[in-house]
Amino acid sequence: AGLSKVKVAFLMPDEGSTRYEEHDAPGFRAEMRKLCPSCTVLYQNADGDASRQQQQFNSVISQGAKAIVLDPVDSTAAASLVKQAQAQGIKVIAYDRPIPSTRADYYVSFDNEKIGRTIATSLVQHLKSIGASTDGGVLEVNGSPTDAAAGLIKKGVHEGLASSGYRTLAEYDTPDWLPAKAQQWVSGQISRFNKKIVGVVAANDGTGGGAIAAFKAAGVDPVPPVTGNDATIAGLQLIISGDQYNTISKPSEIVAAAAAKVVAALLQGQAPSSNATLFDTPTQLFTPSLVTASNLKQEIVDKDVNGKPIEAPAVLCTGRYAAGCSKLGISP
Amino acid sequence: MDDPTLLARRGELVLSLRGISKHFGAVSALTDIELDVHAGEVVALVGDNGAGKSTLVKILAGVHQPSSGTMRFGGKEVTLADPGAALSLGIATVFQDLALCENLDVVANIFLGRELGPLGLDEVSMEIKAWTLLRELSARIPSVREVVASLSGGQRQTVAIARSLLLEPRLIMLDEPTAALGVAQTAEVLNLIERVRDRGLGVVMISHNMEDVRAVADRIVVLRLGRNNGVFTPDASNHELVSAITGAAENAVSRRSDRRRAMMPPPAAGEEARP
Amino acid sequence: MDDPTLLARRGELVLSLRGISKHFGAVSALTDIELDVHAGEVVALVGDNGAGKSTLVKILAGVHQPSSGTMRFGGKEVTLADPGAALSLGIATVFQDLALCENLDVVANIFLGRELGPLGLDEVSMEIKAWTLLRELSARIPSVREVVASLSGGQRQTVAIARSLLLEPRLIMLDEPTAALGVAQTAEVLNLIERVRDRGLGVVMISHNMEDVRAVADRIVVLRLGRNNGVFTPDASNHELVSAITGAAENAVSRRSDRRRAMMPPPAAGEEARP
Amino acid sequence: MSSSNLVDRGDERLKQSVGVRGAIRAFLDRVRSGDLGPLPVIVGLVIICTVFESLNDVFLSSNNLVNVLYDSSTIGVISLGIVCILMVGEIDLSVGSVSGFASALLGVLWVNANWPVWLAVLAAIAAGAAIGFLYAQLFNRFGMPSFVSTLSGLLAVLGLQLYILGQSGSINLPYGSPMVSFGQSLFMPAILSYALVLIAGIGVFATGYRTARRRQAARLSSRSTASIAAVAIVLTVALEASVFYLNLDRGVPWMLGFFLALVLMLHYALTRTRWGRSVTAVGGNREAARRAGINVRGIYTSAFVLCSVFAAIGGVLSSARLASASQQAGTGDVNLDAIAAAVIGGTSLFGGRGSAYSALLGIIVIQAISSGLTLLDLSSSLRYMITGGVLAVAVIVDSLARRSRVSHGRA
């Protein structure tokens, strides 16, 4: 049975990075258009507000959506939304963040905990390889204290650092993921620990950039390795210029496309395939890829998603970054 | 100081101040003030601008606390922590700045703090009573449901006076009650003061109008630069009073009247006049 | 309406109103007002509370816009969109509510909008000038660097009057300028009005004090309930004036004076008195 | 004219408003002087609704309106508290945090500590009251500006919220419990909703009629029985129609009923009790109120406490609505929305002017805009821009009306 003229909702949680607007939503739309040209996609972003997400959820139900892809702002609050929708025969696909207490119809995600673990262990390996003294330690810049995803990343980071041999000098939950707050905190820690800081685990590229700015402002040269996450253009450019150590590339288009496929299957009464079961929900987990200077070309520029690179050289290698690009072998 | 002829008429001592002083920063607004008010007596408080009359009234109304001095009311020593305390002792005050709430209507202002029916305001009764009070004062107010902000100066003053009639006080203080009033309203207020006095209340009235003062006062207390400057009877001459107020026999008032009468050189006399 | 004996003395027509009306919602505060003011003339505007005197002054000062009617100033028809327009025509006003900024000190208030040295205030010169003005008015203000909020009622009024002396206006309007003033200060203000008149300015003065009015006014214009109710000369009898103001020969004032004189039944007479 | 011998119509300067002509003239006078109460805001709301409905016809569907009303109820309750505090000329920046803390406390006590739900709710409300009392003490004893004390409170209470939620970060409220049903799916029986509206209509008529008779007896001007009846009938019909429309779908949410009951109670308290009069007086002229013997400190205390209590109730309702108590509860726009609702509805930030209805109208405006925009498929950047623009348009009508009031000297 083909699909036609169905409304599908794609509800994203926040504005913390541009990925939802720039990658996830277009990716989902593109795949849906392929699977069902006459279907409508309703896209909403809750700007980090659980109540607004509930409002958006109710509103798409009012508009007659038959399936809802939900990246919950607040995983617990989402539980009741799922129940409410399922009671009306609407399919709910958990996206990106799980909904632990209620069984959604499906779960598609990157593994946030694993992201935390990956950036941490990658940093630790790097520190060991450059022979950073274990007398020193690392700073840990976490995400927002009121963000569930940040909590998962933080957990992963803790695991990754646990037996690394490097102390955690101090850690900080950055309010609202604000780079300026991260910068202020790291500046304070530089006054406190100065040369003892051998590296910084930052939970996303924004806070990582804040940490780098703090070192630059304090005149620390070279800047100790700083991690990131989300592979934003700004973050990638900092890797190209050698200021940031790593980031995590989550080709969201792939996941979004997978979600679209799941939606299509569920709406046609089929059971989509899964590669795991989490929280009693059939799950498809994607492994994010770690990006450092050494594999940036391969992971970002050369990797092909829907017929185009994740980020084109023309976008990355502007102005001052051209030199760095050519060093990495990226030609515009 | 007390004229024995007056003692016959007046009743018990309602209020008695001793050594009251009040400083505002570097300014001593009042220094060692003494004042007695008896039941059934109208005491006029007069003095130049800034002499401290309103400050004294505010201290008696609990608005300001004195820097030093004692106050006895009804024979007992009292301290008035706030205006509520003064009101509950039975001291009603019409302030010079009126102290009305501009965002409330006339009725609400008259009954402020003493509304009928605290849990379900009785607006009809309050409106009736308000009209009655205002008529008593010959007020010219088109509507008692207008906010006070839209009233004329004299209308506001009438409202403030009407407020004070609601209480059953033992002492009533009126700080320049007729300053903004028309001739008819002024006459009514003077009548009112006499009626209130005759009911056995103590009255303190402040005014710059010597005629009004003389018309109703039983005793005239003069303040000058924050100090007592004599007590007069209403039959004291205008010249005497003005000298006590301004602190000089030769002053703007006498110069003006002299000039108007003709060109007659006034006799030089500069020392303070005490009766 | 115009007494020919007066025409000799007064100069050109400064201000002339025809058919001015003003409504506030359902209240008609002014209806068809006519008023002429000549150079070198003091016009007293009298009337009961709420008669519309202040409203008229506010219209002339550009504070309110009239609902209808025309205004000519210096021979030209003008509309005053805001107080700035009136000021720049040369109309200075002392408002009944004074319109001072309580958060500014005395000097700042006197010079408000006309500060010396716009890009680098000349505080010293302003302070000197302020003291000079205040002394002229016999003011009793301890310090001109106190905020106006801490001044007494009369002190504030003096400040407001001092403000108006700064301008070189062609018409000066004083809305109850002496209401809160002491005897000496009142005398100074009356002197001042005469001086100003003699310099050829037009003066409009509002007062409830018939004595003051008679002392300085060249013409007395009576308003009643928002309408013109006659023009008098200063030698009109008190009874005449009060009747025009209250609209009845038998009124609170006459009753009070009658009662005080003795018990004599007043002659009943109720129609409006027009000269 | 018979009216001229009425006590309050004696002044010849008053235009008489007798009969239909008079009523129309009086209304025009009011329009011109800007004294229109909530009318301009309602006009703004109608404009918004028309535009959104024309863009997406789901907007005015019964189902969507129910959602809007649900969402309005939670923040609306918080906004009622804001009305109280704005009326005395102070502000509370911490209502968001307090509501979040209350919901966290509810979750912790009820779900984690197994308290009975009513006790947990009471505890949450009591905590709110305690916070308000603290602000009042800081204000009355130290004279700390409420902006600063409640800003400190915002931070401190948010800290408390994070602290008591601890590791878990968020707590599920049991789905299907009466509390959560109340917040999500409890509707009035249709017949009850019709009856309540009818009772309200009769109440309006009865009080109006009683007042008119008493005023007549006292020879005061009064509204004619016909006009009282007309108003009551129009009101009843309009409300019955709305209720009918809502009943087409799910019906009238109990939560809305609860919110409206609070609005009416606060309205009564503000306009018909000595306390309300005192609140208005303190907000208008604190010193005058003090001199009238009003216990000014007590009034401030009551306003602060009420504000925090309403915030706590709002927090409990929000968590019932979301079926969750989390670290995020009360963060985001809650503060600004609650304050903005009161201000949009016409309550002054400077004290002394406001009404309980302003919270109701304001929050409906805000939620209508928000809901209308979620129905359009917009990127966040556009949504922000349009929200800002629409908000301004919604208020412009009211501003213009009020401006004419100012120019008529009755600001």
Place this chain on the structure above:
Amino acid sequence: MSSSNLVDRGDERLKQSVGVRGAIRAFLDRVRSGDLGPLPVIVGLVIICTVFESLNDVFLSSNNLVNVLYDSSTIGVISLGIVCILMVGEIDLSVGSVSGFASALLGVLWVNANWPVWLAVLAAIAAGAAIGFLYAQLFNRFGMPSFVSTLSGLLAVLGLQLYILGQSGSINLPYGSPMVSFGQSLFMPAILSYALVLIAGIGVFATGYRTARRRQAARLSSRSTASIAAVAIVLTVALEASVFYLNLDRGVPWMLGFFLALVLMLHYALTRTRWGRSVTAVGGNREAARRAGINVRGIYTSAFVLCSVFAAIGGVLSSARLASASQQAGTGDVNLDAIAAAVIGGTSLFGGRGSAYSALLGIIVIQAISSGLTLLDLSSSLRYMITGGVLAVAVIVDSLARRSRVSHGRA
């Protein structure tokens, strides 16, 4: 006493303050009447610093102080704008958004569109001015409460910011460019900083001396040359010591110098020009100002425009400091911090009272607390609670002082 024949000492009720005794008595009088200017806030600041220093001795290290001053400069500039708008009794809730938008515009024009940096900065500032002008028009023409218009602005401008940053979301500003160096690592030469302080000291003495001579000539009371010199010397020594301390490490940031210059300029404008007088008058009593012939609308316009311009400058500085222009710039606490700084420093929310110094002191208090807490290892829940508590304590001193002013009838 020779002073008694001075023009302004003629009133016998004035206590004479001659000589040392008199000076002490005058000071005690001022303490008692609460007329202490910024002293109480400074006392609060000293308390905070002492406590934090005792908890972690890095706090008062030269290095950390430089950080605190850098962070203070960015939001401090925004707070200067808030002082302007609060002075006229209005508010601007959108300074955060405007600063974010300005930084985004800078990033887009400078980095992406390759404009020269000065032109991009000018464009950002002009955009700020345009936004402020729009608010002023809404206020002057429609009478829209600034709370509502700037709330709309907050949303709309945030939308614009997201929009122009589009897909990139955040833009790196080039490290090593003069702009970023200015925000991060440009310090005054030590000798210049000493010289500037000296010049300031001499300036204080010179103006004081000149005024005193003119007042003497006019027979007005005046400060003695000795006391003028004493104040100038104490001030100079204290400032030179601070500068010396900062120079132990990196020195005095140019950005701080820029901020201080703006503070001094605004202070001069508010206290020594007709414009500043008019601003104070409009904030104190709008109607009185209008009747004095002041162009009230013009004053409002200038205040709104200045506020947005300062916000835009602050945004440019923040992005220089962070070396990045992102969608998150200007969100978070920027609004509240900027307003709180002005209020904590003693500017009234109700208009007519305030000073440029309040922004300086207030923001230093806020950033000192924030920095002090980053140096302690605290969980976020504790950090929030302590921030709230410390803020309250910092303000309590000032509140108490001001309360005594109120009870002395000079609120």
